[in-house]
Amino acid sequence: MESDVSRRRRAIAAAGLLLLGALVASGWLEARVQESPQASLKPAAAAPEQDKPAAPRPAKERMAVYVILAWVWLSIAVLLAFLRLRVREADRVHRMGLHRAGDGPPGAPGH
Amino acid sequence: MKLPASLYSRRAFLNGLIGGWLAALGSAFISPLLKYIVPPTPEPDQVTVPFADYKDMAPHTVKGFAWGNKPGLLQRTEAGEYVAFVGVCTHLDCNVSFVAEQRRFYCACHEGWYDENGLNVAGPPPSPLRRLSVSVEGDTLIVKRQG
């Protein structure tokens, strides 16, 4: 039972990652298509203006964003660990058939 | 006692009358709204441009002008005459460009091609480019709707 659950969870994670990877890759491909000029048969675009830069230029802002990103992932990892503990606790209560007792949403009658 | 049928049918009739009346009233309110949401954008009957700007065009070249909200393309022919087109692809409304080396009009959206005379020759366009009539009067070039 336990291994079955974890296998399924791993499969879910793998599928999710695959989907996200495909999405990001398609976005990247699109961006590339947008940049690369088409075959020479067609008229050259008359000196296309450069796209406005998307990412911040100041190195300081860039660094700050990367630091924030790292911090975000760290806190997500910690949060996931906490959630996991909480899920285990809730599942144990559920298996014991006690889930109705004293574990309703806030505002539920008898809370 | 059996209820007379008219009691019920009178109510049904009145309900229907009120419902139908409301529907008619509603459409009377809605029709001016529908009118409001489409602003009038009449196409110009004619456009005048200074002839001086187009005087020195070489044969087989094209220069743009504004045909209302659409781009117009003025072309000089081999014989030195002027021909004008609405520079909008007849497929799905993209603006076309003139490819001088090939003497063809090209639409980049879905790769449609027109020859020098505006005839659709390749790709999805279903009909030729729209032509406009051109005349020169003194210092001005007058472009008019054809027909």
Next chain:
Amino acid sequence: MKALGAWIEDRLGLGPVAAFLAKKEVPCHRHTILYYTGSSILLFLGIQIVTGVLLALYYQPTLAEANASVVRIMTEMPLGWLVRSVHSWSATFMIALVFAHLLGIAFTKAYRKPREATWLTGVLLLGSSLAFGFTGYLLPWDELSLAATKVGTNLPKALPVIGTWLTQVMRAGDDVTGDTITRFFIVHVSVLPLALLAILGVHIFLVQRHGMSAPLEAERDKIKLPWLPFWPNFLLREAGVWFVLLGVLLTVAVFLAPGVGPQADLMAPAPEGIKPEWYFLFMFQTLKLFPARILGLNGELIAMLVMMAGMAAVLFLPFIDDRPFERKGKVITGLAWAGLAYAIGMSIWSLM
């Protein structure tokens, strides 16, 4: 605290709702993963609302200012580029999940009785999501977005009787102009959100009313599947998924921020390599391939009719396939796979 809760309960009487949520069960089976798509869509919808409001603080929906104000957001406003990037990527993630949600339900036949109305509202939600994408794409007012909008708004013109009028309504006249930007903006930030939230309310109510759908065999044979309480067991799991998605969204948004092209010029020829958003690519490629005339008929009209037939088939799927449990619906499953393969194939082709 307790007194406050009692006071609110007396006024609103939400006790039954809370009791319902406390009792809500989520069946566990091999398709349970599909349940996560719905709530993840809500997550991205929330992000869209927040970032959309932030963008609207500086965006100006006029011919002169639209492109400039987007450039200003991206270059001058603190972290403006990131807000726009998150809005853009969150839209992509949301629509991808909407498709996944819809396909998952099509494959598991969860749209069958009694869930036809849920499916109908779901397809309407898909339509409004796509409309959000279409109207939002124009707003930066660069060359690509102008050309894509011209093509998109010209499509209905092929329809008989109301076609020209529809195009005029979408464009505010015969041409795409500054009025079109204003119109798309107000639809994007006001009309569509109101419509979407209203339909979403009905959709979520119906999902609760009918309960989570279980696989065919279980529903037919009234097998009681193993289940989890929605509160808190399932919700905690969903929360985990949300935070991972949030992290991925932020990472992608930081590293792959979209740029903005040169300001659109109504008189300039269409630029090379125009393309719509990725979820319209397959339609775009189809249009490119359709010849001008088919058997003497307008090719564009036929393309339109084929697309509309496809959309109608999707919308009315529960009524086309209305045999509750008799069959597994292999034909529908096959068609769904074929449609998916066609869309993916065409999209890849258009990118090549």
